[in-house]
Amino acid sequence: MSKQDVCDLPGIVARWQHDSANLVQILRDIQESCGTIPSDTLDQLAKLLGVPRVRIEATASFYAFFHAESHGAYEVLFSDNIVDHMAGKEDLKQYFCERLWLEPKKLSEDGLVYVDDTADIGLADQAPAMLVNGLAIASLDKARLDLVAELIRAKKPLDEWPPMLFEIPDHVRKAGPLTGEAFVPGAALRAMIARGTEATLAEVEAANLRGRGGAGFKTATKWASCRKAEGTAHYVVCNADEGEPGTFKDRVLLASHADLVFEGMTACARVIGAKQGFLYLRGEYRNLLERLKSVLAGRREAGLLGQNILGEAGFDFDIEIHLGAGAYICGEESALIESLEGKPGKPRNRPPFPDRCGYRNQPTVVNNVETFACAARIVERGGAWFAAIGTPQSTGTKLVSISGDCQRPGVYEYPFGVAVQQILIDCGAEDAHAVQVSGPSGTCISFREFDRRIAFEDLATAGAFMVFSRRRDMFEVARNFTHFFAHESCGFCTPCRVGTSLLKHTMDKLAAGKGSAYDMNEMKKIMHVLRGTAHCGLGHTAANPVVHTMEKFPDAYERRLKRLDFEPAFDLDGALATARLITGRDDEWAHIADEP
Amino acid sequence: MSQTKTFSLDGRTIPFEEGETIMEAAAAAGVYIPHLCHHPEFKPHGSCKLCTVNIGGRLGAACTNRAAEGMQVESETEAINADRLALTQMLFVEGNHICPSCEKSGNCQLQAVAYHLGMLTPHFTHFYPSRDVDASHPDVLLERNRCILCELCVRASRDVDGKNVFGIGGRGIKARLIVNSASGRLADTDLSVTDRAAEVCPTGAIIRKRHGFTVPIGHRLYDRRDIAEAPVAGMEGPKRG
Numbered sequence: 001m002s003k004q005d006v007c008d009l010p011g012i013v014a015r016w017q018h019d020s021a022n023l024v025q026i027l028r029d030i031q032e033s034c035g036t037i038p039s040d041t042l043d044q045l046a047k048l049l050g051v052p053r054v055r056i057e058a059t060a061s062f063y064a065f066f067h068a069e070s071h072g073a074y075e076v077l078f079s080d081n082i083v084d085h086m087a088g089k090e091d092l093k094q095y096f097c098e099r100l101w102l103e104p105k106k107l108s109e110d111g112l113v114y115v116d117d118t119a120d121i122g123l124a125d126q127a128p129a130m131l132v133n134g135l136a137i138a139s140l141d142k143a144r145l146d147l148v149a150e151l152i153r154a155k156k157p158l159d160e161w162p163p164m165l166f167e168i169p170d171h172v173r174k175a176g177p178l179t180g181e182a183f184v185p186g187a188a189l190r191a192m193i194a195r196g197t198e199a200t201l202a203e204v205e206a207a208n209l210r211g212r213g214g215a216g217f218k219t220a221t222k223w224a225s226c227r228k229a230e231g232t233a234h235y236v237v238c239n240a241d242e243g244e245p246g247t248f249k250d251r252v253l254l255a256s257h258a259d260l261v262f263e264g265m266t267a268c269a270r271v272i273g274a275k276q277g278f279l280y281l282r283g284e285y286r287n288l289l290e291r292l293k294s295v296l297a298g299r300r301e302a303g304l305l306g307q308n309i310l311g312e313a314g315f316d317f318d319i320e321i322h323l324g325a326g327a328y329i330c331g332e333e334s335a336l337i338e339s340l341e342g343k344p345g346k347p348r349n350r351p352p353f354p355d356r357c358g359y360r361n362q363p364t365v366v367n368n369v370e371t372f373a374c375a376a377r378i379v380e381r382g383g384a385w386f387a388a389i390g391t392p393q394s395t396g397t398k399l400v401s402i403s404g405d406c407q408r409p410g411v412y413e414y415p416f417g418v419a420v421q422q423i424l425i426d427c428g429a430e431d432a433h434a435v436q437v438s439g440p441s442g443t444c445i446s447f448r449e450f451d452r453r454i455a456f457e458d459l460a461t462a463g464a465f466m467v468f469s470r471r472r473d474m475f476e477v478a479r480n481f482t483h484f485f486a487h488e489s490c491g492f493c494t495p496c497r498v499g500t501s502l503l504k505h506t507m508d509k510l511a512a513g514k515g516s517a518y519d520m521n522e523m524k525k526i527m528h529v530l531r532g533t534a535h536c537g538l539g540h541t542a543a544n545p546v547v548h549t550m551e552k553f554p555d556a557y558e559r560r561l562k563r564l565d566f567e568p569a570f571d572l573d574g575a576l577a578t579a580r581l582i583t584g585r586d587d588e589w590a591h592i593a594d595e596p
Numbered sequence: 597m598s599q600t601k602t603f604s605l606d607g608r609t610i611p612f613e614e615g616e617t618i619m620e621a622a623a624a625a626g627v628y629i630p631h632l633c634h635h636p637e638f639k640p641h642g643s644c645k646l647c648t649v650n651i652g653g654r655l656g657a658a659c660t661n662r663a664a665e666g667m668q669v670e671s672e673t674e675a676i677n678a679d680r681l682a683l684t685q686m687l688f689v690e691g692n693h694i695c696p697s698c699e700k701s702g703n704c705q706l707q708a709v710a711y712h713l714g715m716l717t718p719h720f721t722h723f724y725p726s727r728d729v730d731a732s733h734p735d736v737l738l739e740r741n742r743c744i745l746c747e748l749c750v751r752a753s754r755d756v757d758g759k760n761v762f763g764i765g766g767r768g769i770k771a772r773l774i775v776n777s778a779s780g781r782l783a784d785t786d787l788s789v790t791d792r793a794a795e796v797c798p799t800g801a802i803i804r805k806r807h808g809f810t811v812p813i814g815h816r817l818y819d820r821r822d823i824a825e826a827p828v829a830g831m832e833g834p835k836r837g
Contacts, residue, residue, distance in 0.1 A: 043778050054763035054776035061765040061774075327767070344767070349642050349660040491745070491764075491771030493643050498686035501769045502720055522720075529682045532655045533645040569721040 007034040009041065013048045020049040021360070023059050023342030027066055028283070028323055032134065036070050055343075062344035062490075064118065064326030065134070065283050071114035072107050074152045077131045081120035081245040082480040083403045083466055089128040092140055093117075099149040113152055119328060119484060120245035121284040124403035124466065125171050125410045133158055134286045137165050166287060170252045171410030174426060176397045177389075178257065178373050179413045185259045186304050188380040192267055193312055201227070201271050204375060206383030208395045212370035213239060213331075214438055214462035215537075216394075219375060222365055226355040227272045229363035236269045236277035236317075237359060237366045239336055243282055243328035244439035245484060246464030249399035250369040252411045254281070254288050257373060258295040262319060264372030266304065267379045268365055269317040277319040278359070280336050283326050292321055328488035332536050333366040334358075335490065346492045347536040370399055370463070390416030394455040398463070402427045405469035414454065421450040423465065431469040434553070439464035440481035441541035444474070444548035474549045475556035479507040481545035489538065496539030499530045503543060509569055510560045516567040520550060520557060603667035605649075610663070618658040618669055619647055628824035629671050630680050630709055632687075632798055633746035634659040638755065641747055644687070646680050646709065681713045689720040690769065692727070692741035693799075699808030700800030702816030706744060707799075708823035727772070732783035735805055736794050743773045743801040753793035761787045773801070 012029045016022035026045070030037050037060050046053040060066050078084065078093045093104065097115055102108040104115045123129035126138035132148065135158065144165065151161050172179045192200045205220035226234060238261060242250040253261055265277050281288065296319055299305045309315040327345045330336045334348035337359050358364025367375075374396055378386045387395045394416035400423065403409045407428030414423070424432050432450070437443045438461035445452060445459070452459050468477060486504040491497040503526055506519050527543035534540050550557055573592045580590050602609045605622055612621035617640060622629050633644040642660035649658045650670040658671070670676065687693075687706060695701050730738035745764060753761040761782075765774035777784035787794060789804060797803070813819070817826055 039778065052760035052763075052776050053778065054760055054774055057774055058763045058765050062767050064767075344764075349640070349657075486768065489768040491766070491768040494645050494683050494686055494744075497745075497769055497771065498690045498720075501690075501723070502686070505721065525682065529679050529686075533648045533679055533683065535642065535645070 007041070009044055010048065013045070018049065019342075020051045020055075021341045022322075023049070023056065024063070024325060024339055025322055026342075027060055027063075028325055031066055031325075035073070035075075037066050037068055039068055059342060059344055062327065063283075063324075064487075066325055070107060070111065072112050073155065074113040075131075075133055076113060076115045076148075076152075077118035077121075078115070079119075079121040079123065079127065079129045079131075080117040080480075080484075081124055081127070082477050083124045083246060084120075084128040085476075085480065086404065086472065087127040089140075092128055092142070092145060095142060096145045096149060099146065100152065112155070118284075118326065119243065119487060122242055122248045122251045122282070123168070124246045124248055124401065124464075126168065127403065131284065134283065135166055136168060136284065136287050138168055168251075168255070168287070170256055172252060172256075172413070173402075173408050173410040174412040174414065176413030176415075177377055178253065178260065178370070178397060178399065179411065183257065183260050183263075183376070183380075185263065185299060185302060186310065188263045188267055188376045189270075189304060189310055192270060192379050193310060193315075197270055200267065200379055203383040204271075204378055207374075207378040207386035208383075208392075209371065209374055209378060209386065210394065210456060211368060212374065212398070212462070213368035214244075214442070214460060216456040216460055219367065219371055222355050222367070223268060223271050226363045226365045229356045231362040233276065233360070233362050234269075234272045234274040235359040235362060235364040236265050236272065236274045236319075237333075237336065237340065237354075237364055238265050238277070238279045238319075238369055238372055239331065239333060239366055240285070240369050241280055241282045241324050241328075241331040241336055242285075242369070243331045243488075244441065244462055244464050245481070246401060246403055246436065246439045246466040247462060248401045248403075249411050249463045251285055251288070253369050253373055253399070254285070254292060258292055259299070260373040260376045261369055262295065262299060262372075263304070264367075264374070264376035264379075265319060266309065266317055267375060268367070268372065270315060272363065272365055274365075275316050275318070277317060278340055279319055279321045280330070280340060281321055281323050282330075283324040286323060289321065289323065296321070327490075328484075329490045329536075329538055332538065335536070336366065337364065344490070346490045347538075368462075391455050391457070393457045398454055398461070400454065400461070400465045401463045402465045402467065404467035405429060405431065405472065406467045416455045417453050419451055419453050420445065420459070423454070424450065424467070427467070429467045429469075431471075432467050433470045433472065434468040434474055434477075436464065436466040436468070436477065436545075438462050439466075440484055440545050441537065442544070444477075444545060444552060446552040448552075473556060474553040475507075475510070475560065478545040478549040479511055482507045482542075485538065485542040489542070493533075493535035493539060495529050495534045496536075496542060499526050499534075499539070500542050502526050503546060505569070507546065509567075510557065512571075513560060513562055514567050514569075514571070515557075515561050516565055517561060518565060518567070520561075523547075523550070601663075601665050603663050603665065603669060605669045606672050612663040616663050618649060618651070618661055618663050618667075621663045622658065622671075623827065627671075628827055629658045630712060630823075631659060631827070632705055632709060632744060633748065635748055635796065635798075638748065638751045641751065644683070644744065644746055646683055648676060648679060648683075650676060677713060681715055682719070684710050684713055684715055685717075685719045687744050688715075688718045689722045690725070691743065692724065698742065698800045699803055700742070702811075702813050702819040704800055704818070705798035705823065706742075708818035711818070712823050723769075730775075730782045732781040733785075733787060733805075734783070735789035736782060736787060737803050737805055738773070738775070738782050739801050739803070740773055741801075742799045744799055745771055745773070746798060748796045748798065749773070749793045749802055752796045753787075753791065756792040759786055759791065759793070761785045761791070761793055 209219040210216040330345040335345040339345040486500040631647040647658040727740040
């Protein structure tokens with residue numbers, strides 16, 4: 001991870017088979033070894049890959065972790081979820097900047113270090129957290145930041161930093177079949193071979209397994225449809241782009257139960273007839289890469305991946321890991337496929353869905369990490385075993401990532417159907433006032449609804465569970481989320497590209513004490529346009545945090561309204577800021593006072 | 597060939613051929629559905645979302661959804677046109693569209709759609725973004741302030757001209773039209789004024805130099821007729837039905 005001045009471009013391109021479909025991976029390797037992706041590199045890449053420069057620039061400028069300007073020898077990015085803020089992120093960031101004599105978003109004068117924010121990095125249970133040159137450091141406090149500042153000032157290479165800085169405990173507080181019971185690698189595949197492929201698909205069907213990414217589509221239906229679809233090749237893709245703020249359960253599954261996940265993918269490959277699989281790992285989980293690669297190597301050695309798996313002639317399958325580069329939208333399956341193909345992560349027009357037309361326009365199954373882990377257990381133990389857990393419509397267990405105002409944040413594995421109230425008791429959240437279920441794109445529930453249950457038929461969730469106590473300002477929670485969506489909108493469709501920014505501006509206007517009831521109505525109107533016309537789920541749900549909190553915590557908004565009718569967005573005094581800067585004046589006469 | 601399949605659009609029976617989108621079938625029957633990123637000669641894109649229609653209770657873009665037998669589609673409803681108006685206003689405020697000083701005024705589809713939808717004000721707060729103007733090319737001006745990111749130039753250059761002159765860089769509200777040169781200048785690309793990409797822009801973002809006022813304002817396409825009657829210059833009226 002040490003940054004060199006010379007970048008071995010031909011070597012990197014060769015490592016990725018001179019294939020422009022691997023462009024995101026090529027750019028990642030350049031960024032990681034050189035610290036930047038300079039403009040002339042794009043020209044060289046265009047020549048080496050034989051694609052127009054404009055396409056390379058389109059991809060290079062889309063992802064948050066790619067940049068043309070230097071971020072110094074150490075790039076420090078603070079996770080910016082509301083939970084990080086609640087744990088003191090802003091003060092700690094300021095403290096850190098002061099220790100190193102620098103300003104955020106500005107390379108230090110000696111070219112050594114750069115500090116900025118980044119979207120939630122999947123460590124909400126250990127907030128505040130940050131990435132240093134892409135590697136996660138959790139549970140930040142002043143002592144840890146002092147140490148990091150020392151190491152940076154001493155210009156120590158990252159691989160010589162104390163390993164304890166990078167330790168990330170799992171925090172599994174309530175274990176279950178996925179997180180708490182031993183799994184013998186190969187157990188599911190052996191059961192599958194004994195049972196037969198058709199019968200295995202029937203077990204997944206009988207289990208009534210539904211996708212854990214949040215949408216809840218039936219896994220067996222997806223597999224069966226992909227199996228039937230015609231193509232020159234079939235692909236299995238594991239969606240490990242766990243970007244929903246407040247979610248981190250996939251990180252734990254991959255860190256400690258990767259065999260279960262890979263085994264689920266291999267079983268799926270057998271069902272649909274795929275030879276190639278991908279694990280699309282979010283860039284923020286870079287620290288898991290080596291560990292996952294060694295699990296894959298171990299599986300190849302044990303005959304669980306590669307040619308003739310477990311001695312079965314023609315059972316050939318292998319898995320390649322692709323890393324993301326800072327784009328929440330790549331959690332949407334068709335955007336993820338675009339990213340796998342080296343393009344900006346913009347969702348495709350659907351139909352056709354990936355089961356018929358996915359990676360390289362071939363039939364592709366895209367499932368969440370947890371879905372594959374469940375599938376492996378079902379293949380091992382049978383569908384009836386799984387269907388007996390949870391509720392009839394939502395079978396099995398669900399991993400819940402708990403963070404925020406509670407005594408025991410971490411991963412909890414519950415049978416579906418568990419009541420919010422029960423979860424709150426278990427995690428020690430006595431003072432809970434609101435819970436953001438399934439992250440910003442999910443549902444905000446108030447204390448009046450704590451009898452609701454985690455299940456597809458009530459509160460569907462991808463796993464996030466952020467707890468807010470009575471002393472939290474739910475307006476600020478929603479405002480943080482509107483900033484998140486505006487930052488993460490891919491910009492493809494008009495409603496989301498413009499609407500998310502309009503929402504952000506309006507929430508900032510309210511925060512500045514310049515809002516009125518008119519602005520609240522405007523936000524409802526924007527929500528209507530987003531829900532109806534946006535291109536994908538990001539846009540459809542981007543206004544949820546505002547609408548839900550407005551409905552359930554109206555006081556948080558009303559006390560910010562300056563007037564009940566209308567307040568112009570134009571800020572007369574703010575417009576003079578440039579003039580003040582130029583003239584160097586900041587006295588009373590250089591300001592226009594607000595009317596009383 | 598038998599031509600019996602039909603669907604209903606605002607109560608009107610629209611015939612279609614297998615594989616046609618709602619937009620294509622409607623256009624063939626002479627029914628206008630507001631749009632900006634759609635162009636009959638290019639692959640459907642589906643980004644502007646102006647052509648959103650209600651397809652049997654679900655909203656979707658008419659330009660990317662295929663017509664199906666017996667489908668019930670609603671387009672000219674008060675609610676849908678309100679959404680279309682809001683989307684058009686969003687496009688106005690995210691860029692810098694100053695119609696009175698724009699050479700394209702009267703031939704601009706953004707302006708024409710705004711008139712068609714009865715837009716009287718931009719409604720939302722202007723973003724006033726700072727965007728580059730590129731006058732480097734001898735024959736073509738690139739005025740990014742007027743770009744609505746419809747990608748018609750991207751598609752035309754790639755699919756018709758075989759050149760890849762244009763692309764979209766950045767993300768979200770920072771998305772921007774980029775060109776295929778290391779300098780970032782249009783002059784350093786192989787764009788020619790005779791390229792399809794040089795004349796396909798629905799707004800004044802890509803315009804031919806020295807031709808801005810050959811037809812006086814007041815006598816231009818959409819000065820004379822509503823965009824519903826002339827959705828694309830040179831392609832007026834129904835082609836079927």
